[in-house]
Amino acid sequence: MSLLTVNNLTLQFDTDEGRITAVDDVSFEVNSGGVLGLVGESGSGKTVTAKSIMRLNSSNAVYAPESRLLLKLDDGDVDILSLKHKRDMQVVRGGSVSMIFQEPMASFAPAITIGDQMVEQLVLHKKITKKKASDISIEMLDRVGISDADKRFKQYAFELSGGMRQRAMIAMALSTRPKLLIADEPTTALDVTIQAQVIDLMKDLVTEFGMGIIFITHDLGVIAQTADRVAVMYLGRIVEQGTVRDVIKNPAHPYTLGLLDALPKLEDMDAPLTPVPGDIPSPLERPSGCVFHTRCALAEPRCSQSIPKMVALDQQHTVACFVEAEKRGAA
Amino acid sequence: MTLLFWKKKIGDDQQQLKEAYFTASQGQLIRARFKKNRSAVVAGWALIIMILAGFFAPFLSPYSPNIAGRDKEYENGPPQFPKFWDENGFSIRPFLYTTERERSIKTNFRWVLTENREKRRYLKLFVEDWEYSFIDIDWDLPGKMFDVNFKALTFKTHLFGMDKGGIHLFGTDGTGKDIFSRTLHAVYTSLAVGTLGVLISFVLALVIGGVAGYFGGWIDSILQMITDAIRTVPPIPLFMALAAFMPDTWSAETRFFFIASILGLIGWPTLARRIRTHLLTERSQEYVLAAELCGAPAGHIIRKHLLPSFTSYIIVDLMITFPYVVRTETALSFIGLGLTDPVNSLGSLMQNVSKADVLLNYQWYFIPVLFFIAFVLAFVFVGDGLRDAADPYSHTKQ
C-alpha cells in the first residue's frame, strides 16, 4: 500500500449562501520517496485537499461519508477522517505529517526564537530531552543550508530574510522526520533566484530522507522541475493525473492543454499566448456534469449532463474527459 | 412546453436576483447583511422602542417623576396590574382595587396596605393631568448670562391614568414616586447624557483624529502624545474631585450638563484613535493613489473616497461608544458622584437598590436595573451587528 491513499474525498463548506463544494470526489496516492504535484488555479481546491490531510479546515467543513484518507504508519494504518479527538490527531500533525506554507512569517510565532519553537515541537512529538532536541534542530538548520546555524537558532523569524525563513521552516518541518511532507506553494512568495535554491534543496531532501511529498503550486514550471507525478485540479476535481512527463508533454485534458497554451514559455518566445476562454465560475454556480464544460472548446451535450469518470490512457496516465478518452481509444 | 416556460421564468428571476446583488451599493449590502443577523435586528427593534419610550416619557408616564407626582397614599407600594375580571365578574374596562393603609398597634406601627376587592377603580385613556413640554430648556448655568428658559410643545394629555387614585405599574418608592414614570424619564436622561457626551467626544475625536491621520508625520506624533496623556487620567479620582468642586447650589440640569460634558471630554481618545487608524488605512489604499494620479485634489479625495468609506465606520463607532458613556454615567451616579436623586437617571435609580431593606421587602425597585441592562445590551448588539455588516469583505474572508 502507498504511504497515503486518498479515496473519494468530497468536502463541502457550510456558508451563509449555502453549501459550497470545495473538493469533489478526489482520489490519489502518494508513495514514500515520491513527489506528487497538485496543480490548479485559485479556487481549484488544492489547498483545501491538503489541509484535510492535516484536518486543518475550518469547522464548517463537511466531509462526505465515503471519503477516506488512509495513512500508512509503522504501527498500522490509520484513517485520518475517522479520528475524532484532538489528541488522536497528534500522530498525524506533528510526528508523521508536516506542512510548510507559502508565508513562513505567519508560521513562526513572532515573540519566540526559531530555536525555541523547533525544540518545543520536537519535545512534544518525539519525547526527547531538550538538549537532544536542540542538537537535532541545529543540525537540521545546518542541513537546509543556513550558515551559522547555532547563531540563527537564537534569532527571531523577523530577523531572517525571506529565503532564510523558508529554509528554517523546512528545517522545522523535517526535524520530526515526517513520513509525509505537505508543501503548500512553498516558493510562490520567493524571488526566482531564491526559488531555484529552495527547489534544489527540496529535491536533495527527498533523496536523503525518502519521505513522500505533496507539492502544491499554481506554477507548472515549478512542478516540472520538482514532481514526478502530477494531478491537475479544476473546481475541486482532479481532471488529469499522471507522470509529469506524460501530463506536460502529452496532455490529455482540454484544461491541462489550455493551461499549457496560456503559459509563457522561455523556450518558445514567439508562441502566441492563448487564454482559456471565459472566467472560472463562482463556487455558488458549480457547473453540472464535467465542471470544465463551460469553458471547453470540445464540449458536447453529454458533458453538461453526466460527470466523466477517470479513464486510464495507459498504466500511469488517467484523464476525466469523454471526448479525449474516446479519441485516444481508452473509453 | 409549460414546464420549459416555467424553468425559464425561474431562471429569469434568479438572474434578476443576481443582478440586484451585483448592482447593490455598499449601503444596500450593509442593510442586507445586518438584516441577516437576527439578534442584531431584535436588539435594533428593542432599542427603537426604548428610544421612543424615552422620548415620549412624559406622555407615557401617568405621573410626574419628581416629588410633585408622589402618591402620598401609596408609599413603597408593590406593582399594580390592571385586571379584566375577578370573582365579582368581568369588566371591559381594566380595573384596580382601592387600597387602604393603616398604621396602628396591630401593625407594629408600620404602614400596611390592604386591598378592598369590593371597590373597583377603572383605567382611563388620554387623561388630562400634570403639564409637560417636549422642548423644555431651562439652564441655570453659573453666571446670569447663559441662563435660558424656553418651553414649547406643551401638553397635558397622558396615555393613561385612573378615574380615582393612582396606578403604579412598577410600584412606588419610599416617597411614593411612581417607578414606571421614573424609569421612562431615566431612559430619556441616559439617552440625553449619552448623546451629548458622544457628540462632544465625536467632534473632538473627528478633529484630532482626522488631523493626525490625514497629515501624519510629526503632527501625528504630537497629537498621539496628547491622546495618550488624556487616556492616563484615572476617571474615578477625577470625578471625586469634580463632585467636590460642583457647588450644591447648582440645579439638577446644570449638574447634568456638566457631567455629560466631562464624559465627552475624557471619552474622545479611544474614538480619535479609531478615526486616525481608519484614515491611515484608507489613505494608503491603492484606489486613493489611483485618484491622486488623476490629479484629484485633496477635497475630491476626502469627499469621494475617504468620507464615504468612513461614514459606515463612524456610525458603528458611535453606536459602540454610546453604551460606554451611558454606563460610565450610571456607574458614577451609582457611587454618588454623578447625578443624584432628584434627577431621574438610571444610575440614581439603581442607587436606591443598594439597601438590604429593598432586597427583602421592595424587590420592584430592581425593575429599572433590568431596563439598564436591556438598554446597554441592545446598543452593544446593534453596534456589533453594524460592525460586521459594514465590513465590505466580511464574507470573502472566511
Place this chain on the structure above:
Amino acid sequence: MSDTPIISAGNLSVDFQIGGGLFTSKKFLRAVNRVFIDIPKGSFFGLVGESGSGKTTLGRALLKAVPISDGKIRYSDGEVDYSLRAMNHADLKEYRKRAQLIFQDPYAALSPRMTVRDIIAEPLEVMRITKSREESDQRVRDIADKCRLNLEHLRRFPHAFSGGQRQRISIARSLVSNPKFVVADESVAALDVSIQADILNLLKDLQNEFGLTYLFISHDLSVVAHICDHVAVMYLGRLVETAPTRELFQAPRHPYTKALLSAIPSIDPDHEGAVQKLEGEIPSPTNPPPGCKFNTRCRFAIDICRKEEPRLEHSSKEHDVACHRWEEL
C-alpha cells in the same frame, strides 16, 4: 516604433525616509540609484528585477508619483515636452492625462463604494476632460467596449467581478483619459495563468489601437520575454543591463541577468536544472555593498568590483550593460 524616447531619465535617484521620528535622526534609503533609462516611443518596455530592486519606485518616479531626489526626467510625445522636475501646476495636470498607471492588485485599486461606470469615469471628471455627463458616459462606454467589458455591467459594483474582469476595469480606467505612456506595475502577477494570457493579449491589442508606450514592470521573465520588445534589468536600485528582448534573452551579458534567466524553472521536465545557481540573497537597500551592487553574489567578482561601481555602457548599439568584466565573460 520610432527611436525617439518618450521618456528619458538621467542620473535619476529616489530616496525614502525610513524611521526617524520626532527625536531620532532621519535615515534614508536609496530605492533608485542614479538610473539612466530611455523608453522609445511606441515600445513595450519591460522592467524586471527581484523584490527590493526598486522597479516599482522607478515606475512611479517616471509618473511623478514619488518625490525625485536627484537627476532629471524628460517626457516628450511629439505634442508636449516636459521636464518632470521643474513643472508648473498646469503642466502637471496635463501630464496626468498623458501618463497613467495600471496597478497590480485588481482588488485594492477599485473603490468598493463606486459603480464600475463611476470608477472608469472618475479621471474624466477629476481632470475635467468631458463637459457633460452624457459625454463621460459615451467615453466610458467606448473604452469599456475596447477593454472587452460587458456594457451592461457598468452599473455593477466591483464586488460582482472576478480577478480578470477587475483588471480589465482597472485598465479601462487608466486608459480613459487617452494617455500616451502607461506604467503597468505587475499588472498580471495576481492573476491565474489562464486569465493572465487574456490580459496580456488585451494590453498588446490596446497598444496597437492607441499607439501606447508601456513600461511593463514584472518579476516574471517569461511573461516579459513574450510581450516586451525591450527589457531593462534592475538590481538593488541600479540598472544592470538593458537591451532588445531577443538579444537580452539570447545573449545576456551581465552575470546577474544570466543567473536570473537560468533560475527560471523550465516547463520541460527533462531540462537540466540551472547551471549557475546564485548563492545568497539580495542585500538590504538600507545597507548596500560598496562597488558593484551585485558583487556579494557574483562568482566573477574581483577587487575592482568591490571598490568601484561600474557604469552602464554600450556593448553594442542597443545593448547596455553595467559590469566591469562583461567583455571577458
